[in-house]
Amino acid sequence: MVVKEPGVALKRTPFEEILACIRGLIEMQTLSGQEEKIVKHLIPVANRLGFKNAHSDRMGNLVAEMVVGSGEGPKIVLSGHLDTVNANPAEWNPETPAFTGTVKDGRLYGRGAVDMKGSLGVMLHAAADLAGLQGPFSGRVYMVGTVVEELFEGVCFLEALKNIQPDYVIIGESTEGRINIGQRGRGEIVFTSYGEPQHASTGRQVINAIEQVAYIIDAFHVWYRPERDEVLGERSIVPTDIKIPVGGGGGVDGRGGNSTVPHMVDLTYDLRTLAGDTEESILRLVSDNIERVVENGRKRYPRFRPPSIRYSSEKSVTWTGVPILEKKFAPAWKAARDGELVLKAMAGFEKATGKKPRLGSYGFCTDGSGVVRYRELFPDRKIEVIGFGPGAEKDAHTVNESVGVADLKEAYEGLQGILLELLRKR
Numbered sequence: 191m192v193v194k195e196p197g198v199a200l201k202r203t204p205f206e207e208i209l210a211c212i213r214g215l216i217e218m219q220t221l222s223g224q225e226e227k228i229v230k231h232l233i234p235v236a237n238r239l240g241f242k243n244a245h246s247d248r249m250g251n252l253v254a255e256m257v258v259g260s261g262e263g264p265k266i267v268l269s270g271h272l273d274t275v276n277a278n279p280a281e282w283n284p285e286t287p288a289f290t291g292t293v294k295d296g297r298l299y300g301r302g303a304v305d306m307k308g309s310l311g312v313m314l315h316a317a318a319d320l321a322g323l324q325g326p327f328s329g330r331v332y333m334v335g336t337v338v339e340e341l342f343e344g345v346c347f348l349e350a351l352k353n354i355q356p357d358y359v360i361i362g363e364s365t366e367g368r369i370n371i372g373q374r375g376r377g378e379i380v381f382t383s384y385g386e387p388q389h390a391s392t393g394r395q396v397i398n399a400i401e402q403v404a405y406i407i408d409a410f411h412v413w414y415r416p417e418r419d420e421v422l423g424e425r426s427i428v429p430t431d432i433k434i435p436v437g438g439g440g441g442v443d444g445r446g447g448n449s450t451v452p453h454m455v456d457l458t459y460d461l462r463t464l465a466g467d468t469e470e471s472i473l474r475l476v477s478d479n480i481e482r483v484v485e486n487g488r489k490r491y492p493r494f495r496p497p498s499i500r501y502s503s504e505k506s507v508t509w510t511g512v513p514i515l516e517k518k519f520a521p522a523w524k525a526a527r528d529g530e531l532v533l534k535a536m537a538g539f540e541k542a543t544g545k546k547p548r549l550g551s552y553g554f555c556t557d558g559s560g561v562v563r564y565r566e567l568f569p570d571r572k573i574e575v576i577g578f579g580p581g582a583e584k585d586a587h588t589v590n591e592s593v594g595v596a597d598l599k600e601a602y603e604g605l606q607g608i609l610l611e612l613l614r615k616r
Contacts, residue, residue: 542607
């Protein structure tokens with residue numbers, strides 16, 4: 191049940207309209223770098239809802255501003271990414287196709303329903319309903335729909351942060367109704383082990399790059415003891431790929447096989463990092479953990495070459511034509527439980543929903559990593575970040591992805607309460 195605050199005349203969009211908006215977004219296929227259609231769809235929608243200066247920035251992000259009262263007060267950014275991972279329609283239940291936004295048994299189905307077009311619709315309308323708000327409220331709320339987030343968390347969002355210079359950021363990724371006060375980061379590291387390219391009949395007399403990879407895996411599986419943060423949980427290190435690169439073996443395609451011991455193998459690890467972990471500290475951590483492997487290799491083989499360690503990188507181009515080439519490292523973040531943003535968000539959520547707020551953290555990575563980068567560039571600027579959004583992380587990127595309709599409603603009400611509390615003049 192919604193608790194209505196006395197003396198506050200707040201516009202409320204009929205939920206059927208919000209749901210129709212979300213379903214329309216799900217109908218659009220918006221892979222990373224292909225978000226132009228949804229941005230150009232949302233700009234006139236934002237204008238119609240009362241936002242000012244709705245536009246796309248240099249990276250292609252949607253940016254729209256809602257002025258509340260005199261506009262004097264905090265700047266609040268509501269952030270959600272516009273891109274989704276792909277979906278193979280043949281794998282989905284025919285009753286709930288991937289790109290129709292079907293409602294069935296109280297759930298909304300479709301690619302992006304939970305990650306995160308449902309949240310985009312909720313945030314857009316929660317902010318739009320502040321138009322013309324009377325009373326002791328003032329400030330500016332910005333709706334930012336980011337691009338290429340599925341490939342690069344926070345990279346394109348950083349462009350919007352630089353332009354807006356906000357005080358508060360609310361990441362709209364799924365929180366199951368909690369107020370998330372942290373997020374693990376993500377890194378992807380490649381170990382390249384080296385061997386001697388000789389005929390396989392030589393047996394164990396030469397260095398085998400595949401066997402060296404096995405020792406590295408063993409080092410992390412047996413010896414590594416992960417640190418744990420009370421908010422974020424455990425730092426995890428998981429192998430995700432192994433391959434002989436072209437030119438690293440004796441096969442006809444330049445890879446493995448053909449009775450040849452490979453002289454090069456790439457092993458990829460996914461790391462979920464904790465607050466304070468940096469690109470440099472993670473490299474030191476993984477290097478220290480394979481030191482025994484290096485020592486044993488040197489003792490056994492006179493010509494042993496230690497594995498090289500590097501971050502993998504990925505490149506893409508935004509729909510506006512901006513090229514991106516980035517290392518795969520997105521930092522973690524954590525907010526103070528007694529910080530101003532967290533306390534006000536908890537109070538606002540409770541006033542709006544009548545429920546006691548719960549705190550949590552993200553297991554996956556979000557655009558909140560862009561806030562960490564922003565702080566590094568502008569250490570003198572105050573900026574705080576939390577997460578709040580409908581649905582569950584476990585439903586993201588799945589076949590038959592869905593979000594509860596009731597979850598969307600509660601997120602809409604809760605977000606309105608949070609915004610009112612942040613905009614309230616003291």
